Amino acid sequence: xATAEDSVPMWYVMDEFGTAIRHSDTPNFAMCAFYxxxxxxxxxxxxxxxxxxxGDEVTRDYVPSVRSSPLARACCLLPWQPYTLLLDDPLWxxxxxxxxxxxxxxxxxxxxxxxxxxxxxxxxxxxxVFTDLEVVKSFLTDPRFAICxxxxxxxxxxxxxxxxxxx
Numbered sequence: 575x576a577t578a579e580d581s582v583p584m585w586y587v588m589d590e591f592g593t594a595i596r597h598s599d600t601p602n603f604a605m606c607a608f609y610x611x612x613x614x615x616x617x618x619x620x621x622x623x624x625x626x627x628x629g630d631e632v633t634r635d636y637v638p639s640v641r642s643s644p645l646a647r648a649c650c651l652l653p654w655q656p657y658t659l660l661l662d663d664p665l666w667x668x669x670x671x672x673x674x675x676x677x678x679x680x681x682x683x684x685x686x687x688x689x690x691x692x693x694x695x696x697x698x699x700x701x702x703v704f705t706d707l708e709v710v711k712s713f714l715t716d717p718r719f720a721i722c723x724x725x726x727x728x729x730x731x732x733x734x735x736x737x738x739x740x741x
Contacts, residue, residue, distance in 0.1 A: 591618065592605065592618030592620070595620070595632050595633065595634050596631070596633055596634075597633065597634065597635065597636040597651070597654060598633035598634070598635065599635065600633075601623060601633045601634045601635045601638075602622065602623055602624050602626060602630065602631075602632065602633055603620045603621065603622055603623060603632050603633065603634050604620060604621055604623055604634060604635075604638065605618055605619065605620040605634045606618075606619055606620075607619075620632075620634065636650075636651060636654060637650040637651060697718070700717065700718055700719055700720035701718060701719050701720070701729050701730060702719075702720050702721075702722040702727055702728045702729050702730070703719050703720065703721055703722065703728055703729070703730045703731075703732060704721075704722055704723070704724065704725040704727070704728035704730070704731050704732070704733070705721065705731075705732040705733060706733045706734060706735065707732065707733070707734065710732055
């Protein structure tokens with residue numbers, strides 16, 4: 575069965591060869607990360623999607639898993655776009671039909687008061703941690719922490735899921 579770790583993206587720094595391959599919406603190569611756990615190393619593995627001629631540029635799709643929504647795809651490709659993200663940037667006019675300029679917070683959502691900065695944790699008891707990550711459950715073994723099964727009892731909630739319903 576799938577675990578929470580299955581849905582968490584793995585971040586790594588691509589090697590110098592992989593970073594030189596440019597994006598294309600019609601790529602001629604596919605690429606994926608291969609993480610070799612025994613050596614704690616990551617590699618960029620790639621393969622041809624079509625026959626190439628000598629001198630053809632090697633390209634790949636930077637977000638191959640995002641195809642169904644043009645807006646989602648455009649947003650995922652933003653890090654590679656030369657935009658300043660200021661409100662007068664042409665970006666807003668190009669996606670303006672989908673979104674409005676950013677706002678602070680969520681409309682209609684009430685937020686709790688900021689906690690008193692002078693609050694001190696009771697160190698005589700372990701700090702309760704609620705998590706859905708098996709890796710946290712397995713490796714958070716410091717006696718200052720205790721994994722609990724109820725998020726309402728936890729001082730720390732470490733999860734991959736949204737814990738506030740903003741609807």
